[in-house]
Amino acid sequence: MSRPKVVFEGVSKDFEKDGAPLAVLQDVDLSVGEGEFVCLLGPSGCGKSTLLNIAGGFEAPTRGTVRIDGEPVQGPDARRVFVFQEYGIFPWASVWDNVALGLRHLSSSEQHRIVGETIEMVGLSGFERTYPMELSGGMKQRVEVARALAVSPDVLYMDEPFGALDSLTRLSMRSELIRIWKSRKVTILFVTHDVDESIQLAERVVVFSERPGKIADIVPVDLEHPRDLGSPEYGQIKNRLYGLLGVSHSV
Amino acid sequence: MKVLSPVAFGLLLTALWWLACGVKGDEIMPTPLDTLYGFVELVESQRLWGDIVASLFRVTWGFLLAAGVGIPLGLVVGWSNRVSVAVNPTIQGLRPISPIAWIPLAIYWFGIGDGAGIFLIFVASFFPITVGTxxxxxxxxxxxxxxxxxFGVRGLDLFRRVLLPAAMPQIITSLRIALGVAWLVVVAAEMVGMDSGLGYLIMDARNAGARYDLIVATMFVIGAIGIVLDVLIRKLERFDEVRWGYENR
Incomplete structure (x- = not known):
């Protein structure tokens, strides 16, 4: 494995509920390599989003630490960008201004070059002056991905970013994300509760148990992109993940 | 006819008004026709325009001053818990005091005239704007x-790029409420403590020979200007930067 990039050391999180501590995450140890694509898979409420928020610096762990490049995470950092499910882009700003958010300190010619390139990369050329309200859900999410990529982050945290999209848009967003990940060499931690999504995207799937969230197992996905969703290997991994989640695969 | 047309409803009310004048049978309550003549008299006397300008002048300046102070203050108090703990109780304590109650102090401080009027409009619009922001x-x-x-947005950048634009749709709504209140208050203030403006016109018409036709005509003018002010301020809601805020309500 490549050099460790994001390392969770005994991370636990308790929430206060009715005056008593409620364990949400318990002793999570995980090392994500540089440039790796890891999916955090688990049932709703298992604490996987909380883990991502801790890594992103938005919440502090009750015990344990998260280190990035060996440094403990103290708070949010523009080198590691969060992509939210419920559209973190600003509805009051045009596509262009949204993508330029993290480039405020650069010269305007630099900004111009990077914003233009990034908008083109996510396929939104021609929509620079459009406001998010006029865009579809998939396009809004592209704006958010572009805003994140514009600052050339070394880590992307994605919290069910395609959860609000229809299933066809979701599929095409996934393949675009893979394309971008391959060209940018960025480390991605991707939270999902969708088994298929995790197999289509991740190099390793980290499966969480129900609350309090613990790592149940880590399943490698050794399939080349583009992945054949009908292959027997895909089916085997899927069965294994469903087994770990404790759900029967047939309906 | 599926809906009662607004014109028909207005005519119905006017007819009832006229009928009621006939039943009461005194000379004081003006009929719709008396009111129309009263309006013509006001227009021809040239006096109406001066009073409209006086009222609008006080409202404009009081309102702009209130927005200029209230929006920045509301942004800071809304964002910072420390400032809020110190300042918010005072704001909430002053808020329930009717702007009308300030009239004696306003006259004591500023004398009879625009200064007192502007101050009262400031008081009337300041609280809705600040609390709304x-x-x-x-x-x-x-x-x-x-x-x-x-993305590390902080300090002034945070106010300019995030807090102000994010709050803007609701700020515009509070400006709209504040302007409505300001227009109510300016009339009341002019009735008591000014010697010009539409409120003063009403008091003057009553004191100088109980001219109720002029009073009712002035009331219509006040209503019409109030509608125009609301239509004008609602235009702010159409800008691309704030339209998102009104979509899902």
Missing amino acids: MAAVRGISLVHQRSARN
């Missing part, structure tokens, strides 16, 4: 706050 900032969604933190 505070609530707007507190309502900014967590993902937008986190986005701002993630």
